[in-house]
Amino acid sequence: MEIISLNFVPQCSVVTWSSNLAKKRLVPRRSNSLLSRVKKSRLVIQNGSSDGYVVGENEDLGSIARRRESTSKVFIPGLPDESNGEIAAQISSSQFEWKPKLKVHYEKSGCANLDAPAVLFLPGFGVGSFHYEKQLTDLGRDYRVWAIDFLGQGLSLPTEDPTTIAEETGSSEDKTAFWGFGDETEPWADQLVYSLDLWRDQVQYFVEEVIGEPVYIAGNSLGGYVALYFAATHPHLVKGVTLLNATPFWGFLPNPVRSPRLARLFPWSGTFPLPERVKKVTELVWQKISDPESIAEILKQVYRDHSTNVDKVFSRIVEVTQHPAAAASFASIMLAPGGKLSFSQALSRCKENNVQICLMYGREDPWVGPIWGKQIKREMPNAPYYEISPAGHCPHDEVPEVVNYLMRGWIKHLESDGSEALPLLDEAEEDWEQSRIGREIEFPRDGWKKAVNLWFYGPKYSFWSGVGEAFRSTFIRAFRGKSA
Numbered sequence: 461m462e463i464i465s466l467n468f469v470p471q472c473s474v475v476t477w478s479s480n481l482a483k484k485r486l487v488p489r490r491s492n493s494l495l496s497r498v499k500k501s502r503l504v505i506q507n508g509s510s511d512g513y514v515v516g517e518n519e520d521l522g523s524i525a526r527r528r529e530s531t532s533k534v535f536i537p538g539l540p541d542e543s544n545g546e547i548a549a550q551i552s553s554s555q556f557e558w559k560p561k562l563k564v565h566y567e568k569s570g571c572a573n574l575d576a577p578a579v580l581f582l583p584g585f586g587v588g589s590f591h592y593e594k595q596l597t598d599l600g601r602d603y604r605v606w607a608i609d610f611l612g613q614g615l616s617l618p619t620e621d622p623t624t625i626a627e628e629t630g631s632s633e634d635k636t637a638f639w640g641f642g643d644e645t646e647p648w649a650d651q652l653v654y655s656l657d658l659w660r661d662q663v664q665y666f667v668e669e670v671i672g673e674p675v676y677i678a679g680n681s682l683g684g685y686v687a688l689y690f691a692a693t694h695p696h697l698v699k700g701v702t703l704l705n706a707t708p709f710w711g712f713l714p715n716p717v718r719s720p721r722l723a724r725l726f727p728w729s730g731t732f733p734l735p736e737r738v739k740k741v742t743e744l745v746w747q748k749i750s751d752p753e754s755i756a757e758i759l760k761q762v763y764r765d766h767s768t769n770v771d772k773v774f775s776r777i778v779e780v781t782q783h784p785a786a787a788a789s790f791a792s793i794m795l796a797p798g799g800k801l802s803f804s805q806a807l808s809r810c811k812e813n814n815v816q817i818c819l820m821y822g823r824e825d826p827w828v829g830p831i832w833g834k835q836i837k838r839e840m841p842n843a844p845y846y847e848i849s850p851a852g853h854c855p856h857d858e859v860p861e862v863v864n865y866l867m868r869g870w871i872k873h874l875e876s877d878g879s880e881a882l883p884l885l886d887e888a889e890e891d892w893e894q895s896r897i898g899r900e901i902e903f904p905r906d907g908w909k910k911a912v913n914l915w916f917y918g919p920k921y922s923f924w925s926g927v928g929e930a931f932r933s934t935f936i937r938a939f940r941g942k943s944a
Contacts, residue, residue: 500912508827534884536865538904539598549600551593555615558665561622561648565589565615566608566666569600577699577871578811581607582663584681584707584854585793588614590776591680594860599867606671610686611662612789614780621785622649623733628729640732640788641739653730654792656689656710656799663690667697676871678702680856681828685710685806688817689799700816702867703836705828705853711798718800730796734788742791749790750781762853764824773857807839817843818870820863822851831879837917844870844882845917859912861903884916896921 540548549569557563566917567589570576579599581592589607599605609616623642652658663686667675675696679687682707709711712728716723728735734742748754755777780786801809810817816841821833830847837845848855848862856863869883884897897916902909 461527469799484700491889495696511645533900533902536861536901536903538861539594539864540601541904547601548597549605551596552599552674556670558611558662559648561618561620561646561898562611562652563616563619564608564611564662565594566606566670567592568604568606569596570602570604571603573600573602576603577875578675579603579605579867579871580663580671580675580677581605581856582659582677582679582683582687583607583610584679586613586777586780587773588616588776588780590614590853591773591857593772594886595856595864595867598860598864602868603719603871606666606675608663608666610659610683612793614776617650617780617783617785617789622646622652622788630907634732637784638743638787640734640792641787642733645732646890649732652732652792653796654789655730655796656686657753659686660689660799663687664694664697667694669710674699676700676702676874678704678856678867679706680704680854681707682710685799685803688803688806688810689801691815691817692801692806692813695766695810695813698815700818700870701810702818702820702870703833704863705821705825705833706803706836708803708832708835710803711796713795713797715797715800718798718802723797726797730792732788732792734791738791738795742787746787746790746816750786752778755781762828763858764822764850764852765858768858770857804839807836811840816839816874818866819843819845820855820866822853822855822858823847823849824851825853827853837921843923846883847917849913849915851912861905861910862912862914863903882916884914886918 540546542548551567551569552571553565553567555563555565565588579595581589581595583589583591584701588609592607594808596605618639621639621642622645623640624644624646626643663677667673676699677687677691678701679685681704684703685708686702687701688706691701713726714722716729723729728738752774755774759774760766765769799806817836819833819836821828822829823830833845833847837843846866848859851859853860866883869880872880873882884899896918900911901914902911904910
């Protein structure tokens with residue numbers, strides 16, 4: 461048995477199997493993707509017993525060669541463990557009034573890192589800045605990090621009812637149970653719609669007035685769409701975009717700018733107050749989706765690894781659903797028109813403006829599967845594409861160690877104008893542009909070692925090969941489910 465041992469445990473170390481199967485031995489390599497200020501370790505091959513790691517004992521090297529992958533194990537750090545003396549970045553909460561009665565909640569960390577790049581995280585639908593706690597406490601040690609709540613979500617819900625009840629209607633408990641269910645709109649809420657365009661404008665104000673400089677922007681799901689949309693319309697304010705299982709579709713009604721004639725067919729598009737028929741439907745739907753059991757079931761769907769602790773995320777979502785403005789805000793979000801730019805148009809605009817994009821996708825996402833990320837990759841072949849397994853719709857919360865490792869490497873790569881290698885890449889890698897590089901990532905968590913698989917797709921990797929892999933993966937999972 462061949463053992464790899466480390467005489468120094470760095471923040472990241474790599475051991476790579478040789479593609480020459482005739483040698484049938486392990487060949488260590490040093491990686492250029494090590495984090496800054498970290499010594500490069502000397503990897504030693506020994507025979508006999510050792511306290512090092514056993515590498516590849518369950519791997520079929522022949523299958524690796526057939527897949528044309530370079531496969532290895534990478535050791536990366538876990539999240540800050542204060543029990544071991546590691547110091548996590550402190551998170552502080554703030555808010556600002558963007559417009560009358562519209563206050564935006566945000567959280568920040570790492571503000572003492574004055575010369576470090578600025579990083580902004582945008583949340584998915586139904587969550588808020590709290591969903592990025594693991595990025596704020598970890599990445600905040602190296603960067604200045606912000607996360608915001610979109611208006612109409614999280615702690616950025618209105619502080620007053622956007623509607624009033626007409627005098628002739630009278631007041632009743634039934635009509636005042638939910639804010640936004642009144643008869644007339646308050647002046648400050650006139651034309652208020654929780655839409656992609658509103659959130660794009662919200663992000664613009666935040667970057668210009670609060671952060672005050674161009675940012676690395678990252679978004680999960682809906683937040684990914686908004687991040688791309690913002691970068692497409694304000695490329696001078698963006699240094700790079702990271703898409704985390706970004707949804708490529710949002711807004712079920714036509715945008716009046718893109719499709720004015722079609723938009724006229726829909727007299728209501730998310731404004732306040734809600735029409736009577738919408739109120740009734742909203743009450744029925746809201747009663748179901750705001751139920752804690754339904755929320756727990758949704759989290760079970762989107763998190764592939766059910767050992768992930770989602771108690772805090774669950775409690776924060778439940779807390780938000782109890783706000784009197786939550787139901788009407790939900791209706792406005794769901795029935796708001798689409799953005800002035802579709803996802804595809806925003807992507808094309810980013811490509812024209814040479815906006816740097818990095819893709820990080822959880823492979824087992826039941827809603828926005830990797831096939832959508834690979835379509836983006838097809839349009840922007842040079843965009844780094846990473847796929848994590850097992851991981852679902854929210855890889856930043858399910859496997860934050862991996863996402864943070866990739867974010868650090870991606871930012872370091874851009875800040876060095878490309879002189880620093882992308883995560884998982886080594887200058888000695890052969891034919892990496894046409895291959896996918898697969899590695900096992902190991903990291904500590906709660907006193908245990910945890911491992912996931914991570915793939916990097918080169919610029920010339922075939923889109924249709926990716927589609928075939930997605931279908932094969934789906935078929936295998938379905939077959940295993942039936943067998944179980």
